[in-house]
Amino acid sequence: MTPPVARTRIQRKNIALISEAALNIFSAHGFRGATVDQIAREASLSKPNLLYYFPSKEAIHTHLLSTLMDTWLDPLRELQGTGDPLDEILTYVRRKLQMSRDHPRESRLFANEIVQGAPHILDLLSTDLKTLVDEKATIIEGWMAAGRLAPADPYHLIFSIWSLTQHYADFDVQVHAVLGPDRPDPFPQAEAYLTTLFTRMLAPSPQTPPTKAS
Structure with missing residues (x-):
């Protein structure tokens, strides 16, 4: 308690x-x-x-994780169906990358919990997180069906954004060891790379007609 x-x-x-x-x-x-x-x-x-x-240690850990979950979901909550689809996705990528830059300890805390099987927050993952991801996946799927984004699985798109952005916090030591001392801040180049990656992946082709939503 x-x-x-x-x-x-x-x-x-x-x-x-x-x-x-x-x-x-x-x-x-x-x-x-x-x-x-x-x-x-x-x-x-x-x-x-x-x-x-x-x-107990468990009480401290649960307190931290419950606070973290609310903060961690804010960038996804801000993805709006009324905006330009590609801009909304790229803004979400940038916000997630910024969180990895500004809150690396929180990212590693969350990653450690997930690796252990999420014993303290599994209920939150299967309720609050699932509900939010379902909502945003539906928005993304609608954009794709209307031909405003290139087709892709919206859930795996969100998973890929998580993995590609949170990598810079969870594997910070590896990133800096590989890049070396001449490139002490990986985030400007990471943002440019991920912007190009998701733009090429999701920008709709002018020849691609809208598809029916599944």
Whole structure:
């Protein structure tokens, strides 16, 4: 159980300290490798003080993941059926890439949870996330049926955007090792590459007539 909603300034400060410390520890060591003692030391709090706010490692992890899920879904929520289809897709790609640049620890925390079988957020994945992806896939499918985007499977399109953007956070060490010290910031080139990739993939051909939606 998480702390009460009505919190003092000190309580809010300590919860923020614990959350930040836990994000560092979980993203570096995964859920199984992290301990409450490590999180307490990282937060500069005693273990009993930490346990006053969160009774277990599981409670801290679930708190972080539930907060992360809401933030993580914001770029997909902003994909609108009223916009230009290709612009909407490319804007989503850029927003996801920006999240990998600005929130690499959160991305690795989420990736670690998924690799472990999503024991703490499986319900959210099969409800909130599925509902949102179904909604956006329907929009994308409608654009493709109208000939406004080249045909593709909308779900696998979304999966590919996730994998190609989150790679730069989840495999940050590998990316920098391969590119070398002369290219310390991969994100400008990554954005240019992904923009070209998805533009070539999705730009409709003038000769391609609209198709019936399946």
